[in-house]
Amino acid sequence: MDIKVQKTIQALKANNMEVFYAEKKEDIVGIVKELLNKGDTISCGGSVTLQDCGVDKLMRNGDYNFLDRTKTDNVAALYRECFSADAYITSANAVTQNGALINVDGNANRVGCIAFGPKKVICIVGANKIVKDVKEGFNRVKTVAAPKNAVRLGLDTPCSKLGHCICVDGDITDGCNSQFRICSQYVVSAYQRDKNRIKVIITPESLGY
Numbered sequence: 584m585d586i587k588v589q590k591t592i593q594a595l596k597a598n599n600m601e602v603f604y605a606e607k608k609e610d611i612v613g614i615v616k617e618l619l620n621k622g623d624t625i626s627c628g629g630s631v632t633l634q635d636c637g638v639d640k641l642m643r644n645g646d647y648n649f650l651d652r653t654k655t656d657n658v659a660a661l662y663r664e665c666f667s668a669d670a671y672i673t674s675a676n677a678v679t680q681n682g683a684l685i686n687v688d689g690n691a692n693r694v695g696c697i698a699f700g701p702k703k704v705i706c707i708v709g710a711n712k713i714v715k716d717v718k719e720g721f722n723r724v725k726t727v728a729a730p731k732n733a734v735r736l737g738l739d740t741p742c743s744k745l746g747h748c749i750c751v752d753g754d755i756t757d758g759c760n761s762q763f764r765i766c767s768q769y770v771v772s773a774y775q776r777d778k779n780r781i782k783v784i785i786t787p788e789s790l791g792y
Contacts, residue, residue: 585787587680591713594682595783599775605786611636611707614784615672618705619647623669626650626661628693631735632674632707632791642672662692666700673697674791675708676728677720684772684781685720687729691768697781698770704781709790717771721755729766731792738763 584604592602605611615638619625625647633639642649650668655661665671673693677685684706688694697704714720725748733743740761741749748766750757758766775781 585710587713588710588785588787591678591680591682592785594680595678596682598682598773599778600682600684600772601779601782603782603784605784608636608709608786608788608790611784611786612638612641615641615705615707618703618782619670621646622648624648624650624667625670625672626652626665626668626696626701627671628673628688628696629732629736630674630707630791631732632709633672635709635790636707636786638672638707662690665692665696668696668701670703670705671696671701672705672707675706675712677712677714677723678708678783678785679714679716679720681716682773683717683720684783685714685717685724686770686772687721687724687766688768688770689763689765694768694770697772702780705784706781707784707790708786710785710787711789712791718755721769722751724766725751725758728792733763733765735792736765738765740764 595602603614675684686694730742730746733740741759
């Protein structure tokens, strides 16, 4: 196992998160299955990672009560329903080698569920998202995650055109004033008082943005 990955795993465990190692991305679906029960109410945050490893298909296979925002006319109500889910599946924008998950959101529905609500949170991350510290993590958001996701979602923001935030060298929360700004709500998940509620699956492969 890569030393950087091993260090990150041990730090996440020290912060009361349960960690699973997937040698290949194809192993991730099997791990997620073991963490879920048939009939569980589940939902997810928008994530290229879940597509890359096949978990998006697993959630929709009929074994679970999947709260799918693409199947409702009242997205706000569904977002609130997610707080009572058995499991919330997502990725992270970055994970630090000292065991913190970094997530940035536009509407706060995803970071809200990561912080509180669902009985368990399953966070899937590739080694491409491992960073040295929080500062490097937010720099990754400004130069990689936010711009690429803004392009993916067709958002008219400066970062979707420039390929980076207009405030890369500013404070971590600095950004544009676009109504479509994708980096509005910031959450850093460090030590967890609810031990093992957050379950992190790490693979040495690259996944998502």
